Amino acid sequence: MSDDDQFADDQDLGDVSPDENPSDEKSSGVRQIVVEMGDDGQRLDRWLKKYAPDLPYALVQKLMRKGQIRVDGGRVKTDTRLNAGQTVRLPPATTASAGKTDIWFRPHPGDADLIRSMVIYDDGEVIALNKPAGIAVQGGMKIARHIDGLLEHLADRDGVKPKLCHRLDRDTSGVLLLARDRETAKRLGRAFEGRNIRKYYWALTAPAPQMNDGVIDAPLIKGEGPYKDMMIVDAENGKFSRTEFQVIERAGPAAAFVMFWPRTGRTHQIRVHAAEGGFPLIGDEKYGHADPEKDDARINMIHDMNLAPRLHLHAWRIVVPHPTRKGMIEVTAPLADDLRKSWKAFDFRPQIDHDPFADVEI
Numbered sequence: 001m002s003d004d005d006q007f008a009d010d011q012d013l014g015d016v017s018p019d020e021n022p023s024d025e026k027s028s029g030v031r032q033i034v035v036e037m038g039d040d041g042q043r044l045d046r047w048l049k050k051y052a053p054d055l056p057y058a059l060v061q062k063l064m065r066k067g068q069i070r071v072d073g074g075r076v077k078t079d080t081r082l083n084a085g086q087t088v089r090l091p092p093a094t095t096a097s098a099g100k101t102d103i104w105f106r107p108h109p110g111d112a113d114l115i116r117s118m119v120i121y122d123d124g125e126v127i128a129l130n131k132p133a134g135i136a137v138q139g140g141m142k143i144a145r146h147i148d149g150l151l152e153h154l155a156d157r158d159g160v161k162p163k164l165c166h167r168l169d170r171d172t173s174g175v176l177l178l179a180r181d182r183e184t185a186k187r188l189g190r191a192f193e194g195r196n197i198r199k200y201y202w203a204l205t206a207p208a209p210q211m212n213d214g215v216i217d218a219p220l221i222k223g224e225g226p227y228k229d230m231m232i233v234d235a236e237n238g239k240f241s242r243t244e245f246q247v248i249e250r251a252g253p254a255a256a257f258v259m260f261w262p263r264t265g266r267t268h269q270i271r272v273h274a275a276e277g278g279f280p281l282i283g284d285e286k287y288g289h290a291d292p293e294k295d296d297a298r299i300n301m302i303h304d305m306n307l308a309p310r311l312h313l314h315a316w317r318i319v320v321p322h323p324t325r326k327g328m329i330e331v332t333a334p335l336a337d338d339l340r341k342s343w344k345a346f347d348f349r350p351q352i353d354h355d356p357f358a359d360v361e362i
Contacts, residue, residue, distance in 0.1 A: 031090040038159060040084040044071070047082055050159070052090060053139075053149050063091060108145065115150040120175075121331045125324055126188070127154065127162050127178040130333040133310050136170040147176065156180065166192050169268065174201070174315025175333045179323070187323035192265065196362060198319040201260040201270055202335070202350075204312040204342060205279040206298050208256035213246045213356070216273040220266045230286060231268045233276055241266045243273040246356040249348045254301065255282070257348040259316075261357050270313060282312040282342070305345045308338035 039047055048060055048069075055063075057078075063069045064076060068091040071080060082088070108114075121128035129147070131137070136146040151161040162178035163185035179185035191197050219238025223230045232238075242263040249257040256279070260270045271287045274280055280288035282302065301307070317332045335343065335350050343350045 033088045033090065035082045035084050035086045035088060037084045039082060042082050043078070044069075044076055044080040044082055044088075045078040047088070050152070050161075051088075053152070111150050112153040115147070115153045119154070120333060121329070123329075125180050125184050126322070126329060127180070128318070128329075128331040128333075129176045129178065131168055131173055131176045131315075132336060133171050133173040137164065137167045137176065151178070154178070165189055166265075168315055169271075169311075169313075171311040172201075172313045172315060173333070173336055173339070175199075175318045175331050176315070177318060177320070177331075184323045188320065191320050191323070195263065196321060198317070198357070198362065199262060199315065200317045200355075200357070201262070202314045202316045203258050203260060203270065203274070204255060204282045204307075204346070204348075205258050205274055206255045206282050206301060207253055207279055208250050209245065209247055209258065209277060209279045211247075214244070214277075216243045216245070216277050217241070218273055218276050220269065220272060222267075231266065231272050233272065239266060240264060241269055241273070243270055244357065244360070245274075245277075248352060248356075249346075251346045251348075254297075255346055257343065257346070259352065259356060261360075271311075282307060283310050284313075285311075305342075307342045307345060310338065312339065312342060314339060 033051060035047070039050075045057070045060060048055055060069070060078060064078065067075055068089075070076060070089040071082065072086050073089075115129075118129040118131060119127060120130045131147060138148045139146045148164060151164075155161040160181070162180055163182060165177045165179055165185055165188040168174065168176055177188060179188055218233045218241055219235055220231045220241045221234040221238040222228070223232040244261040244263060246259045246261075247256050248259055258274075258279070260274075262269050262273075266272075268287070271281055271284055275284070275287040280298075282288075282298065288298065302309070314335055315333060316335075317330070319328055319330045321327075322329050340350055
């Protein structure tokens with residue numbers, strides 16, 4: 001979905017008169033931000049990325065056409081250069097049609113502590129976070145809090161915030177890489193695109209896979225109609241998708257601790273492939289309901305064993321060539337406490353003594 005499509009159902013933003021009553025603006029939530037000396041000469045669109053990071057470019061253009069974004073009361077364009085001391089007018093947190101949440105990122109008092117507590121690696125060029133489940137990596141409709149909106153709290157001395165290099169699903173926890181600058185981000189991005197990387201995920205499945213290890217090749221494509229929010233297997237039109245897996249421990253046939261290595265990076269790939277293989281992930285409400293009889297058993301098991309009420313998928317380790325130095329970056333993210341309890345419920349050890357994919361070529 002494009003940004004234009006994303007906001008196609010927005011309420012009419014309306015034109016703004018340059019002689020609006022300031023007191024009315026204050027009471028309506030309009031924001032007036034004075035350009036600081038450090039931002040003197042900066043383009044308006046880049047300034048907005050810093051001070052309104054969740055505002056998509058397409059909506060910026062729409063707001064400017066409507067006169068909702070102004071500088072010193074005058075209409076502007078995206079390439080307008082700002083001068084220190086000027087005042088930028090931003091509209092209030094706009095709400096889309098009924099039932100949709102604010103499109104603006106909503107800050108919380110504990111944001112700085114939250115994002116800093118996630119940092120598990122920082123060499124000055126590359127940062128790794130241990131992202132908790134339940135928080136999205138990037139913003140969008142119905143997403144008012146996300147990692148990208150928190151990154152200003154990890155900005156360097158010049159106020160430049162880190163750049164995202166890849167994504168994790170909202171409900172997946174674990175290693176997420178950031179780059180300190182654009183060039184480093186590009187190099188890491190090329191490593192991801194070229195598959196010159198190892199990304200290992202831990203998961204609990206129910207039931208357990210029949211085989212101890214295997215490779216799942218199942219082409220994936222975004223669904224349509226009632227499946228528009230899902231990825232589906234489509235042998236004819238889907239994109240090539242491959243996932244390797246290794247069973248680490250079993251709880252009989254009922255469940256297993258499985259390590260996954262997605263060799264391609266499709267959306268929801270591990271979740272779809274696990275379900276396609278007959279061993280869906282515990283807590284997967286989107287893809288874990290193929291067999292009604294097994295669904296009941298899974299639900300009862302989650303309840304009876306007091307398992308964490310979440311998707312049991314964790315990005316455990318990333319191994320990638322360092323973008324600017326010799327050698328590799330190896331980052332491991334410990335399990336969160338809620339997943340540790342689930343592992344313990346099955347008497348699984350949340351550790352691996354060796355890499356089962358060590359002899360497999362990238």
